[in-house]
Amino acid sequence: MAELKYLSGFGNECASEDPRCPGSLPEGQNNPQVCPYNLYAEQLSGSAFTCPRSTNKRSWLYRILPSVSHKPFESVDKGHVTHNWDEVDPDPNQLRWKPFEIPKASQKKVDFVSGLHTLCGAGDIKSNNGLAIHIFLCNTSMENRCFYNSDGDFLIVPQKGSLLIYTEFGKMLVQPNEICVIQRGMRFSIDVFEETRGYILEVYGVHFELPDLGPIGANGLANPRDFLIPVAWYEDRQVPAGYTVINKFQGKLFAAKQNRTKKYYVRIAPKSQVLGVGTLRGRLPSLRRLLPAFGLTNPGTVSIASSSSLKLPGETSQQDVSPFNVVAWHGNYTPYKYNLKNFMVINSVAFDHADPSIFTVLTAKSVRPGVAIADFVIFPPRWGVADKTFRPPYYHRNCMSEFMGLIRGHYEAKQGGFLPGGGSLHSAMTPHGPDADCFEKASKVKLAPERIADGTMAFMFESSLSLAVTKWGLKASGCLDENYHKCWEPLKSHFTPNSRNPAGPN
Numbered sequence: 001m002a003e004l005k006y007l008s009g010f011g012n013e014c015a016s017e018d019p020r021c022p023g024s025l026p027e028g029q030n031n032p033q034v035c036p037y038n039l040y041a042e043q044l045s046g047s048a049f050t051c052p053r054s055t056n057k058r059s060w061l062y063r064i065l066p067s068v069s070h071k072p073f074e075s076v077d078k079g080h081v082t083h084n085w086d087e088v089d090p091d092p093n094q095l096r097w098k099p100f101e102i103p104k105a106s107q108k109k110v111d112f113v114s115g116l117h118t119l120c121g122a123g124d125i126k127s128n129n130g131l132a133i134h135i136f137l138c139n140t141s142m143e144n145r146c147f148y149n150s151d152g153d154f155l156i157v158p159q160k161g162s163l164l165i166y167t168e169f170g171k172m173l174v175q176p177n178e179i180c181v182i183q184r185g186m187r188f189s190i191d192v193f194e195e196t197r198g199y200i201l202e203v204y205g206v207h208f209e210l211p212d213l214g215p216i217g218a219n220g221l222a223n224p225r226d227f228l229i230p231v232a233w234y235e236d237r238q239v240p241a242g243y244t245v246i247n248k249f250q251g252k253l254f255a256a257k258q259n260r261t262k263k264y265y266v267r268i269a270p271k272s273q274v275l276g277v278g279t280l281r282g283r284l285p286s287l288r289r290l291l292p293a294f295g296l297t298n299p300g301t302v303s304i305a306s307s308s309s310l311k312l313p314g315e316t317s318q319q320d321v322s323p324f325n326v327v328a329w330h331g332n333y334t335p336y337k338y339n340l341k342n343f344m345v346i347n348s349v350a351f352d353h354a355d356p357s358i359f360t361v362l363t364a365k366s367v368r369p370g371v372a373i374a375d376f377v378i379f380p381p382r383w384g385v386a387d388k389t390f391r392p393p394y395y396h397r398n399c400m401s402e403f404m405g406l407i408r409g410h411y412e413a414k415q416g417g418f419l420p421g422g423g424s425l426h427s428a429m430t431p432h433g434p435d436a437d438c439f440e441k442a443s444k445v446k447l448a449p450e451r452i453a454d455g456t457m458a459f460m461f462e463s464s465l466s467l468a469v470t471k472w473g474l475k476a477s478g479c480l481d482e483n484y485h486k487c488w489e490p491l492k493s494h495f496t497p498n499s500r501n502p503a504g505p506n
């Protein structure tokens with residue numbers, strides 16, 4: 001596959017034309033009476049029209065057919081997708097999952113959508129407040145079907161296998177150690193190349209932002225220029241077997257077939273005699289302009305009908321068409337991707353363990369200052385240099401809920417048991433921290449500058465909401481590690497009431 005091109009800059013106002021149609025973006029206005037190349041103009045609003053400029057998000061898409069060209073949506077099986085946070089009784093225990101099992105392609109073909117499994121979540125989809133964490137486990141590309149989410153934004157973290165994502169804005173290749181965000185309403189279809197696994201953080205009603213930097217200054221953490229946006233790409237592809245648009249709406253799945261433009265037939269009124277077929281893509285006004293082609297000069301004598309009963313012999317009246325028919329777009333509401341290797345790590349260079357908020361890549365803010373619906377936090381490779389310090393994560397209890405996943409390598413707070421493709425959940429105020437082995441090692445080790453987490457990448461979805469685990473998460477996944485709590489059992493008292501031992505071995 002030829003290397004894909006991208007635009008760059010987080011939240012930028014971008015503009016892109018498929019090079020096959022130069023000049024396809026209207027000049028100086030959004031809604032010309034007739035768009036270049038006779039495209040349709042369609043706005044995708046990602047914020048209320050009236051949001052302040054700093055949070056206002058919308059894009060204009062110039063496309064072969066508007067998205068509204070589809071048959072009615074019908075409810076379909078939602079598999080393991082849920083927004084029911086009362087499926088099982090609450091469980092405050094530390095939870096850990098072994099790597100979630102990917103179905104074998106030889107046994108069952110599963111694509112990204114049918115491979116979605118909701119693990120936990122909280123909040124309310126209908127009032128646009130909350131989040132869900134899903135695991136995707138698939139082995140097959142989405143074939144002539146795309147997906148869009150009416151409920152929220154998807155932050156997708158591939159862990160095994162690359163994702164080639166077709167979107168209305170163009171194509172993105174997202175490999176493990178990269179992440180992408182597909183915002184609410186954007187249609188996408190995913191090709192995979194092997195048995196593929198990853199994590200999704202879905203937030204309802206808000207969009208991800210870069211965290212404020214405060215005293216850090218103007219640069220650092222995830223820099224805006226490293227966020228990549230696809231360039232316009234279209235296909236004018238008819239799918240005789242039917243193209244299916246899948247929609248997640250209020251937590252349930254629906255499917256609709258997407259129609260090619262109805263053909264319009266020109267007849268002489270009142271005899272209903274079909275004279276000929278009009279353009280495939282034109283709108284009615286432009287069809288009227290075609291009338292001279294049928295030798296008709298007086299529009300008063302004709303009517304234009306779309307009824308398939310007027311079909312000419314050999315004509316099909318409707319065919320299904322790819323939704324990736326956007327020839328050009330402009331705006332600031334787009335999908336984007338980011339390579340985690342570009343994260344500029346800031347950390348303690350003197351002593352003590354800083355809070356993991358220093359590793360925040362993206363945040364989805366709540367209305368309470370400093371309190372996130374969800375943060376996406378990573379634990380990237382870096383130097384550990386803190387003097388006289390217990391360097392691994394500290395023991396703690398947190399009013400926030402912490403879901404962790406591992407893309408590759410191992411995590412600094414655990415010697416074993418937390419594996420790539422697995423996960424852990426430490427709920428609100430549930431105690432957790434380094435396992436016994438990790439504590440013993442880190443409190444004895446001679447401190448010197450050391451590389452931490454080289455070749456590894458753990459991450460955390462941290463939320464101010466109290467997360468409920470689903471039935472799939474607790475039972476059906478079959479991956480829950482019943483022995484997780486045992487990793488802290490060997491922790492022993494080192495209390496020496498008669499010796500203060502202020503600085504440990506150093």
Ligand SMILES: O=C(O)Cc1cc(O)ccc1O
Pocket residue numbers: 354355356392393394396402413426432433460
């Ligand atoms: O629980 C965890 O492993 C995540 C975490 C890491 C860290 O460095 C400090 C606090 C914290 O919750």
Ligand SMILES: [Fe+2]
Pocket residue numbers: 396398402426432
């Ligand atoms: Fe923690």
